[in-house]
Amino acid sequence: MKILLALCLLFTALFPHAAPAAAAPAPLLLPASGQPVSASGHLQMLRDATGRLGPDAALAAPGWRTLPGAVSAGYTQDAVWLRLDVTRAAASPDEWVVRFSNAVLDDVRLYRWDAAGHWVLQEAGADVARGNWPIDARQVVFPLRLQADTPQRWLVRLHSKKAMSTELTLLPSDAFDNASRREYLYYGLQFGSYLLLILFHIFFWRMTREAHSGWYLLYVLTNATTEALTIAIPQQIFTMPNWLSDPMLGVSMAMSIAVGARFSTLQLELPALYPRFSRVVVGLTAAAALCGALLVLHGDYAAGVLVVQMTALPLIVLFIALASWLALRGHRPAHAFLFIFGIFYAGVVISFLRNMAIVPPNFWTNHAATLGAFVHMMLMSLRLNRRYAELRRAKDRAQAEAVSAVRALNERLEEQVALRTVALRQEIGRRAVLEGELRAALEVETRTREEQQDFVAMVSHEFHTPLAIINTTAQQIARNTDAPREKTLQRCQNLREASGRMTALVDEYLSADRMETSAATFRPLPCDLPALLTAVLAEWPPGRIEASVQALPASAVVDASLLRVALRNLLSNADRHAPQALAIRVQAGTLEDGRVQIAVSNEGEPLPADEIPRLFQKYFRGRIAQHKPGAGLGLYLVQRIAELHGGQVILASAGNNGTISFALRLPV
Structure with missing residues (x-):
């Protein structure tokens, strides 16, 4: 705060309103006409930086300078002393007042000598209770009784945290009363x-x-x-x-x-x-x-x-x-x-x-x-x-124009309604004919869909049964130690990999066909989500997957079969592109908005920027996947399954930091 006041004082110093005069100003003569008189041009000013000077000390202090006009010291923390010599003409009134134009000065004191040579003090200002003011006015006013042809010396002490600018005016008491009214x-x-x-x-x-x-x-x-x-x-x-x-x-x-x-x-x-x-x-x-x-x-x-x-x-x-x-x-x-x-x-x-x-x-x-x-x-x-x-x-013009426009519009609408009625009757006739044709086409489509569903059921049965037998045989061979152990275990491993691959491939094709042919195949039911995720992860060899599961809901309403397909596809996609020496990372948990997120990450080459917008398209396979097994349906199926659940699958990381990550988010 001191800095602001210092800046104010510096600004005032750069624009001085007057230079100090060498000679003392002439005494102020109160005229016989009794007219108001301004003290401007008759004042001398002294700055009291300490604010502790009394009238005698101030009068004897050096540094007084003549003011060519009214008091104008800006914002200052100094006490300001004014010296004024006054003489009343013989024919002028003997009762006067001195009025300060600034109505919000904090502390105003007037010192005058009495007949015995002692200082007489009159005090007012915002810091003084108004009941103690000499005259009840909005600004400081001091009443005076002056002797004719007797020079008087007055000292005025001003102090205020507000702007130190004021003009002193002397008025006869009657003139002050009239001016106040x-x-x-x-x-x-x-x-x-x-x-x-x-x-x-x-x-x-x-x-x-x-x-x-x-x-x-x-x-x-x-x-x-x-x-x-x-x-x-x-x-x-x-x-x-x-x-x-x-x-x-x-x-x-x-x-x-x-x-x-x-x-x-x-x-x-x-x-x-x-x-x-x-x-x-x-x-x-x-x-x-x-x-x-x-x-x-x-x-x-x-x-x-x-x-x-x-x-x-x-x-x-x-x-x-x-x-x-x-x-x-x-x-x-x-x-x-x-x-x-x-x-x-x-x-x-x-x-x-x-x-x-x-x-x-x-x-x-x-x-x-x-x-x-x-x-x-x-x-x-x-x-x-x-x-x-x-x-x-x-607004009135707009309302009038709107009424006129509505009236014209109603007329045009009536004409258009009449024309449209005729056209609708003709259209109804044509649509009746089309309805018969559509019914016939619908019957053909229904028969075709039923035949297709029968074919899908047959394929599912014919493929899944041998695969189950192969899987069971592989387990039996693994338990039979009569054959050479290394060879038997290798064959078992080959059988399990082949059965798993065929099962995943069949699931992809069947799931794609099922979701394309009928929305009724989506059957959400309460499901143990942690158990489902654990079962899917168990299908992979030990050490291939590092899983971190945090705060998954114990029960979620999902289509378990479709969700299992989506998880398998995400893991298969990561397995195809991740180096065999590095594990696939799976992180599952609940987001702040209540949705479940399952993120699958793997190390690998960054995805080309031009291929990223097409990752979830049906049958699309990027340049990196051209020499690896797959049908281009995996990510497409994950996206369709997520949409059926009201969720989404996003590419969380494209591999620029060495990690490719897909995140499946589902509301539960």
Whole structure:
């Protein structure tokens, strides 16, 4: 936070508003006419970095410099001392007040010598309870009774965590009373207008739910709150303490730029033109506003407000530049934006430059933001009302055009219905003829399918029975040790391999034919999934497969026969392509979404990239598999079986890392 304040002071130093003058300023003469008099040009200023100087020490301290205008020291943690020499003309009123234009100064002290040569202290400011102020006003006002033709020297000590910019004005008491009444009338009219705007747009938004009106309502609320707290109206009315008003003002300013950024993008129609850019601008502004608000709530008011103001200035430049560019391209909302928002932005920039001590405080710079915001709100309200009226007219025109189009469409539809009715009657006649032909063709197809199913059953019986006999004989031979052991075991191994290969081949063909001919062959039933997987893995020689099974459901509703075919095909595919010296890895488990995954992996050459999209096509065999046994049905059958179960099979790894992996995923 200290760094931000230091940057502020450095920025102020780079743009000095005045050079110190060698000669002391002339004393301020209160005229006989009784007109208000500004102390600008008659002040000398001293910075008290420690904040511990008393009036005598400050008066004797070196470093006083003449101010050519009002006080404008930016954001500073120093206490600022002002020295003013005052003389009242004989014919002028004897009761005066000194008024400070900045309504949110924290600590203001006025020291004057009395007749005995002692300092008389008057004190006010946000840090002082309002009941202890000399005069109940929205800004600091000290009453004075002055002797004629008697020079007086005043010392004023200022300290505030907010912008140190203020103008001192001396007024006769009567003139101050009249000015106060006019001022409260002006502010009453201004905030009364704001209240009417807010009430109007509350009802307007509740009736229309129009986004622009809703954001404008927030826009007016945040800006009106900021203005009211800046001129200390709520602080005076509700005797609001400083520990409450300062956070409210800082947070209100932060909310103003966040809401203002969103409202500005809507007025330029940026969400429709550049949606991503619009979200980025609004998001960054909201983040800066949140940072500023948190700093204010943490107690670093000056740093938080600087973050908000340093965000607001680039944002103003961005929106003005973007609106100018869109206006040159003929974007109509940009023209209205430049006019309506330009007035408000000008007031904000002038107010900011005043806070940074680049321009001197006066009536126009003190009220630039307030006047600009008020004019801006009025024009913006008129624009929104006009926009809604245009939308209503466009909606009425669209409804009228829609009614006319519907009427014409109904007439065309009636004609088309009449023509279509005739055509349908003719089509019904033709379809009656086709129905007879289709019935005859269906009977032929039914007979053909029955004959095909009989043939499949016969083939299944004729092949499976010999294979079972071969398998049994191989087991008997293996148990018969009368023959030479090595030869008998070799023959047994050959018989088992041949029977297994023939069984797998028959299963492939039969499964393909079965799934192509009828969907009724899919018969899911409760099945012990771990037992099924264990049985399939047991068909392979010991050591050929490394299995890792984790948390499989004990029971799953699947077609066990089809799932067995799918698992065999995955393992056979891996066995054909994996080196014999390396094991095939099988990993089974449950995914986070509840599906079962069985992954089969093997070491092997990477799959060609051009063949990967065709791996699951029927009868497709890649270049690597051309010299190995197979019919090109394995992966196709796995995919069809997975689809029947509502699952999928994917190529998890194409071998670029040395491992080829297929994963079967099934819902259970």
